[in-house]
Amino acid sequence: MAADTPYGLTRRPVVEAFLDGALPSTAPVFPGDWSAVPAFPNLRFTNAVGFTVVPGTSKSVVWEREGRVWSFENNPTASHKTLILDIADHCQGWDDSGLLGLAFHPGFDTNHFVFAYYTWVAPGTVAGSPTNRPPEHVPGKYHDRLSRFTLDASGVAVPDSELVLVDQTTDSVWHNGGGLFFHPENGFLYWTDGDDERGPTQIINQNLLSGVFRIDVDQRGGSISHPIPRQPVNGKTANYYIPNGNPFVGHAGVLEEFYALGLRSPHRMTLDAESGRIFIGDVGDVSREEIDVIEPTDTPGLNFQWNRIEGLYGDLTAPFVGVSRRPLLDYGRDEGQAVIGGYVYRGREFAAELGGRYIFGDNVQRAVWVLDETAVPVSKRLLCFMPEGSGPSAGAGYVGLSSFGTDAAKEIYLCQMSSQGGQIYRLKHTGPHRPHVIFRPCARRRVPSPTLPLSPHPRRLSLTWSIRHSGRTTR
Numbered sequence: 001m002a003a004d005t006p007y008g009l010t011r012r013p014v015v016e017a018f019l020d021g022a023l024p025s026t027a028p029v030f031p032g033d034w035s036a037v038p039a040f041p042n043l044r045f046t047n048a049v050g051f052t053v054v055p056g057t058s059k060s061v062v063w064e065r066e067g068r069v070w071s072f073e074n075n076p077t078a079s080h081k082t083l084i085l086d087i088a089d090h091c092q093g094w095d096d097s098g099l100l101g102l103a104f105h106p107g108f109d110t111n112h113f114v115f116a117y118y119t120w121v122a123p124g125t126v127a128g129s130p131t132n133r134p135p136e137h138v139p140g141k142y143h144d145r146l147s148r149f150t151l152d153a154s155g156v157a158v159p160d161s162e163l164v165l166v167d168q169t170t171d172s173v174w175h176n177g178g179g180l181f182f183h184p185e186n187g188f189l190y191w192t193d194g195d196d197e198r199g200p201t202q203i204i205n206q207n208l209l210s211g212v213f214r215i216d217v218d219q220r221g222g223s224i225s226h227p228i229p230r231q232p233v234n235g236k237t238a239n240y241y242i243p244n245g246n247p248f249v250g251h252a253g254v255l256e257e258f259y260a261l262g263l264r265s266p267h268r269m270t271l272d273a274e275s276g277r278i279f280i281g282d283v284g285d286v287s288r289e290e291i292d293v294i295e296p297t298d299t300p301g302l303n304f305q306w307n308r309i310e311g312l313y314g315d316l317t318a319p320f321v322g323v324s325r326r327p328l329l330d331y332g333r334d335e336g337q338a339v340i341g342g343y344v345y346r347g348r349e350f351a352a353e354l355g356g357r358y359i360f361g362d363n364v365q366r367a368v369w370v371l372d373e374t375a376v377p378v379s380k381r382l383l384c385f386m387p388e389g390s391g392p393s394a395g396a397g398y399v400g401l402s403s404f405g406t407d408a409a410k411e412i413y414l415c416q417m418s419s420q421g422g423q424i425y426r427l428k429h430t431g432p433h434r435p436h437v438i439f440r441p442c443a444r445r446r447v448p449s450p451t452l453p454l455s456p457h458p459r460r461l462s463l464t465w466s467i468r469h470s471g472r473t474t475r
Contacts, residue, residue, distance in 0.1 A: 034384040036368065036414055036425040042079035043072060044421030047093065047398060049100060049178070051405025051413045051424055054155065055108045060407055062415070062424060065098035066126075067091030067118065071155055074407055085116070085149060085157040092119040092142060092173060094128040096194075096265065100178025105148075105217070106187055112151045115165075115217070117180050117191055119173065120145040130392045130419035136197075137171050144168040144176055144193055144208075148217070148239070165217065168208055168235030172197040179212075179269025179280065179341070188214050188243055190259065192266035192280065201307045204248060204258045204321055207232045210306065212260040212269065212280070212294070216241040229256060247301030247322065260294060261322055262304035268341030268403060272358075279358055281341025282327070285310055289339035290327035291360060291371065299323060312377075329371065329378050336362030342404040345370075347411040350427065359412055361386065363400040368414065368427075386425065389418025 047065040053074065054061055060074040062081075067088035072081040091099050101117035108114070120143040128134030135141075145168070150161040170176070175194030182189055195201050195210040204211070216225035217240045225241035232255060242249065242256045249256050265283035272279065276296030282304065284290060288311025292304050303322035309315075311330035331339075342360035345351075358371035366386035372379045389399035403415040405424075416422035 033430045034368075035428050035430045036384050036386050037428045038423045039413055039426040040072070040076060040078050040424055042077070043081055044418075044423060045070065045415075046419060046421060047098075047402070047417045048415040048422055048424065049098070049402045049417070050102055051403065051415055052102065052104070053406075053408045055104050057155070058408075059155070061102070063099050063102050063116075064093075065100070065402075065417075066093035067099045069099070069102065069116075069157075082156070084151065084155055085114070087116070087118065089126065090121055090123040092121045092126055092128075092134065094134050095136065095173040096267070097142065097173040097176050100176060100267070101180030101191060103180045103182055103189065106182050106184065113148050114151060114157075115146065115148050115180065115189060117144075117146050117178060119143065119176060120167065130398075134173060136173055139171050140169055142170050142173060143235075144170055144196075146191060163239055164236075165215070165239050166208065166235065166237050168193075168232055170196045170199065170209075170234070172199075175199075175265040175283075177263075177266050179266055181269070181271050183271060184273050185276075186243070187216070187218065189217050189240075190214050190269065190271075190278070192263065192269045194263065194265040194267075195307070201264075202262065202303075202321060204255055204261060205253045206255075207234055208237075208255060208257055210261060210263055211258050212263070212266070212278075213257040214243055214246055214259040215257055216243050230254075245300065247299070259300055260302045260304065262302075262306045262308075262325075263292070264306040264310075266292075266341075267339075270341060270343050270404075272344035272346070274346060274356075275344065277344070279341055279344070279360075280304075281339040281360060282306070283338050284330075284333075286333075287311055288313075288327075288330040288332060289336055289362070291329040291339065291341065291358075292325070293328045298325075328373075329380065331380070336365045336367060338363035338400075340401050340403060343406055343412055345410075345412055347406075347409055349411060350429065353429070359383070359404065361401045361404070361414070363402065363417075366400045368401070383427065386414060386416060389416045389420075389422040391418050391420030393419060 045062050048062050049065045050063045059071045061071045063069045069085035070081040071084045072078045097119035099118040103115045105113035146166040148163040150158045152158050174197040177192035177194045179192035192212050193209050199209045201210040219241045225243050246256050248254045248258055263282050266280050269280045278294040280292040282290040282292055301322040302325040312326055316324035340361045340363050344358050345354040361368040368383045369380040372381050386401040398417045402417045405413045414425040
């Protein structure tokens with residue numbers, strides 16, 4: 001018999017430790033079969049654009065674009081809702097305007113304060129309907145307003161309790177932002193506003209537009225904040241202080257509320273408290289949709305490049321304000337047309353599949369995606385599609401995904417637009433795991449110049465603007 005032939009390893013290879021040195025107890029699980037299903041089958045809402053919880057209670061709230069806020073028990077069997085705030089008489093809804101953001105004060109348990117960001121018009125002058133679109137441009141009519149309201153012991157807004165912080169005259173019902181949250185570590189209020197469709201960008205000394213803004217609503221003073229040094233050109237601000245750490249504090253002639261700039265239509269902005277990362281869904285123009293991120297280690301004053309660059313097309317060239325920052329992710333118009341920023345999943349139900357991953361979507365396509373930061377380049381995986389809302393729609397298909405929200409258990413919810421009463425949805429795992437297609441930005445020739453030519457007729461973005469069945473795209 002022939003001698004045995006030597007085989008195998010002669011010595012143990014050096015292998016780096018896996019993550020923290022411990023193998024996981026189960027294999028990594030990527031998204032499998034998912035769907036969006038009604039979370040509260042017995043409740044209906046008209047053009048819901050936000051979902052959150054009432055701090056310290058078992059209640060959730062949904063706010064509607066046209067200016068109403070409802071509370072209800074966070075229970076799948078809930079069948080009753082209570083109107084807790086009604087500003088519909090002077091809130092201009094439709095298109096990319098209306099009651100866009102809502103945030104409860106960190107001290108809500110004792111002060112009962114809730115903050116709202118909305119499009120104000122003179123009482124009784126609200127225009128439009130599901131079958132009649134309001135005028136897009138009326139100089140001086142539309143106001144971007146940030147206000148504080150006080151709720152009574154029953155959780156309903158006290159009449160005449162509105163305290164106005166920002167009232168800014170604008171011309172358009174488009175690109176009005178709407179991201180709003182309190183930071184749990186510093187207590188500051190952050191909000192986003194867009195470029196008002198035709199407003200100035202890359203400018204921080206005129207109006208509070210095209211950026212992220214940070215203020216101290218508690219007016220703590222001292223080493224924390226200081227009084228407002230100057231007013232917007234077309235507005236009035238009051239009843240808050242400027243954080244001393246804001247990036248442009250002390251610069252001559254600027255509005256010190258700016259925390260970041262260079263955003264076009266940042267409809268949604270959220271904070272992942274666990275990582276400290278701020279995610280912004282910035283709706284694009286003619287080329288790319290963006291997910292932008294402010295890292296906790298970033299120097300304040302990031303410039304997200306609009307209107308000089310859209311998507312991953314390079315970096316700003318001097319002169320420019322702040323720190324040039326590309327998006328974390330962009331995608332083309334063949335994949336979606338109106339990004340809806342979401343949340344990092346921190347719930348328990350789908351922790352194995354989605355834990356620590358950013359969930360977001362697209363209004364027009366009604367797609368729901370999970371961000372894949374392990375891919376190179378960073379990409380997204382399709383989870384499911386949002387069911388279409390019902391009812392007529394003036395000028396555009398307001399039937400898609402409008403926003404995300406979370407409850408006290410940090411589970412994620414999805415808001416559906418509908419003029420006849422839409423629903424709030426949740427994710428459901430519907431079957432065994434199957435590999436998903438990874439969607440990456442389409443390979444294409446990059447423009448040599450770091451800037452993109454701007455269309456003479458930029459797309460005006462609403463929450464939904466695609467007429468899908470005609471084969472044409474508008475807005």
